Amino acid sequence: MRIEAVDQKGCIICDAPLSYFFSKTYPPYPxxxxxxxxxxxxxxxxxxxxxxxxxxxxxxxxxxxxLNESWHLHFEGxxxxxxxxxxxxxxxxxxxxxxxxxxxLDLSSALDYAAGYGTLSKVLKKYFxxxxxxxxxxxxxxTGGVSYVSPEALGVYKLVINSAMFEHVLDRAALDEVNNLVxxxxxxxxxxxxxxxxxxxxxxxxxxxxxxxxxxxxKSMAMLMEQWGYAASLYSPQAKTWFLFKxxxxxxxxxxxxxxxxxxxxxxxxxxxxxxxxxxxxGF
Numbered sequence: 001m002r003i004e005a006v007d008q009k010g011c012i013i014c015d016a017p018l019s020y021f022f023s024k025t026y027p028p029y030p031x032x033x034x035x036x037x038x039x040x041x042x043x044x045x046x047x048x049x050x051x052x053x054x055x056x057x058x059x060x061x062x063x064x065x066x067l068n069e070s071w072h073l074h075f076e077g078x079x080x081x082x083x084x085x086x087x088x089x090x091x092x093x094x095x096x097x098x099x100x101x102x103x104x105l106d107l108s109s110a111l112d113y114a115a116g117y118g119t120l121s122k123v124l125k126k127y128f129x130x131x132x133x134x135x136x137x138x139x140x141x142x143t144g145g146v147s148y149v150s151p152e153a154l155g156v157y158k159l160v161i162n163s164a165m166f167e168h169v170l171d172r173a174a175l176d177e178v179n180n181l182v183x184x185x186x187x188x189x190x191x192x193x194x195x196x197x198x199x200x201x202x203x204x205x206x207x208x209x210x211x212x213x214x215x216x217x218x219k220s221m222a223m224l225m226e227q228w229g230y231a232a233s234l235y236s237p238q239a240k241t242w243f244l245f246k247x248x249x250x251x252x253x254x255x256x257x258x259x260x261x262x263x264x265x266x267x268x269x270x271x272x273x274x275x276x277x278x279x280x281x282x283g284f
Contacts, residue, residue: 034067041054104255104258114137196281230247235280
């Protein structure tokens with residue numbers, strides 16, 4: 001099996017050298033742009049532990065686009081997969097509204113980036129009577145009720161929400177594109193998998209989707225957060241979402257106290273606070 005090398009000098013998070021980690025074989029599926037099985041070589045950063053697929057990085061733009069489109073079309077046709085592998089939209093909506101009610105989020109200046117068919121915005125509208133603007137480069141909901149923002153109308157927002165995209169990137173530019181939309185005093189709400197270390201296991205559940213290319217660790221996310229100018233974060237296990245607060249946020253001095261009060265009201269540790277990145281998942 002040919003092991004492909006990464007196409008950049010170092011880690012897209014911290015620039016440290018990468019080394020070959022493991023390979024995974026993906027079988028063909030109906031509509032796949034690849035006639036035969038695809039052997040994907042994953043490489044690991046020697047410092048922050050971030051892992052990325054060199055095989056996906058080395059695809060042409062046309063191949064990568066065709067893979068994403070065909071995979072998601074195949075996935076959307078599998079009802080069981082759609083209902084078992086999606087972000088917890090209802091819990092995300094509740095967490096967002098809890099923080100808004102306590103003055104920690106500003107939904108009057110908010111965007112759900114790479115939001116696909118706008119499910120979170122639909123949940124917020126139906127159950128919380130809250131509007132949320134949506135942006136996606138590739139898809140739009142066929143039915144109404146979703147307020148899409150055009151690329152030329154994108155601005156800077158007090159709250160940017162991003163769910164299930166950080167595991168799909170091939171380069172640093174895709175990550176920076178999200179952060180660049182967040183105001184200097186704003187918040188980035190992020191749903192992806194982040195763990196202590198990436199298992200050296202081609203059968204690990206999280207890389208079962210053929211389009212999961214980037215695997216983040218607590219250390220890599222802490223580095224990324226610092227590079228982007230965030231100072232503190234919250235994590236909601238129920239919503240499986242981090243809320244990263246920029247260093248310019250007016251809430252930093254009282255954030256820990258406010259979170260403690262919310263948790264006391266709810267009689268459960270609904271939010272976890274940390275100066276820096278909340279390294280909640282330690283199991284791997």
